[in-house]
Amino acid sequence: MNSSFYLNVNITNPGEVFAACGILELVSRVAEKGTQPTGWFESTEDKDTHFHIQGENKDGNPLTLGYIINQLKNCKITGDSESKEGPLKLEDPFNFLVDWRKPYPQNPDLKTWAGGMTIAGILEAAILTLPKTPTTDILSFKTTLEKKGESKGKKKLIPVSPSRFNVISAERTLDIGFSLNKLKNKYTQYPAVALELFALIGLQRFCPVKGLEKHDKIYNVWSTPLPVNIASLAVNQYLCGINQTSYKFTMFLIDIEGRHKSFNTARKIL
Numbered sequence: 001m002n003s004s005f006y007l008n009v010n011i012t013n014p015g016e017v018f019a020a021c022g023i024l025e026l027v028s029r030v031a032e033k034g035t036q037p038t039g040w041f042e043s044t045e046d047k048d049t050h051f052h053i054q055g056e057n058k059d060g061n062p063l064t065l066g067y068i069i070n071q072l073k074n075c076k077i078t079g080d081s082e083s084k085e086g087p088l089k090l091e092d093p094f095n096f097l098v099d100w101r102k103p104y105p106q107n108p109d110l111k112t113w114a115g116g117m118t119i120a121g122i123l124e125a126a127i128l129t130l131p132k133t134p135t136t137d138i139l140s141f142k143t144t145l146e147k148k149g150e151s152k153g154k155k156k157l158i159p160v161s162p163s164r165f166n167v168i169s170a171e172r173t174l175d176i177g178f179s180l181n182k183l184k185n186k187y188t189q190y191p192a193v194a195l196e197l198f199a200l201i202g203l204q205r206f207c208p209v210k211g212l213e214k215h216d217k218i219y220n221v222w223s224t225p226l227p228v229n230i231a232s233l234a235v236n237q238y239l240c241g242i243n244q245t246s247y248k249f250t251m252f253l254i255d256i257e258g259r260h261k262s263f264n265t266a267r268k269i270l
Helices: 014-030 065-073 119-129 167-176 180-186 193-202 228-234
Strands: 005-010 038-041 048-054 077-079 088-090 096-098 146-151 154-159 216-222 244-250
Touching: 005 014, 014 038, 014 048, 014 065, 014 096, 014 193, 014 216, 014 228, 014 244, 038 216, 038 228, 065 119, 077 119, 088 119, 096 193, 119 146, 119 193, 216 228
Parallel strands: none
Antiparallel strands: 005 048, 038 048, 077 088, 088 096, 146 154, 216 244
């Protein structure tokens, strides 16, 4: 099957995997009525592979990542802007609820931000800084994460800490030995903003399962084209007739209070 577009993905970086799933989620919500966009990994074995998406927009033209980003940049976000966990709603054309409150069982395990970080701030800043002309390396795109603010009647940009779904940024924090969030403006972070945004969305429906150890998580990648409702099952369980490979990673704590968690590199389960 030919795809409408594809992304470069490192399938041992769980943040990139769930970000790809988040893009499939958004594509499914803007696709032509009555159609089912599909997504699949070109390989389930190679570390560096492509995630393909096939779908048409409401005009019958092939969907593009640029189209999705343009819709995001013009999308209204409603809800409590001061909430740390949501819910927030991406209004038309997505009509998607971002909700990281504790009643949802997967959220306390996967939530990686704390302190003064708010889900609204992360969403707004990531959408603001997305490139208007994305490339296939969109998940590796890095820049400062900032949101709009007000200061003495003038608009300014306020730094925002990333959600830490990206393995590379987490490993750098571990090397330093404490949470970069505590340094505030003394240390400039360049997060993978598209990865952080789309993983935040993808993890709402695409959830890894718990492993044998307390902080272990397991997810599957698949090479069979699947619509979003089936793909969200394939990511955490085996499905008959679907080519899947399982990977395991560990959530770890990156400050002594145990508030700031992050994702670690995944390894294939043999």
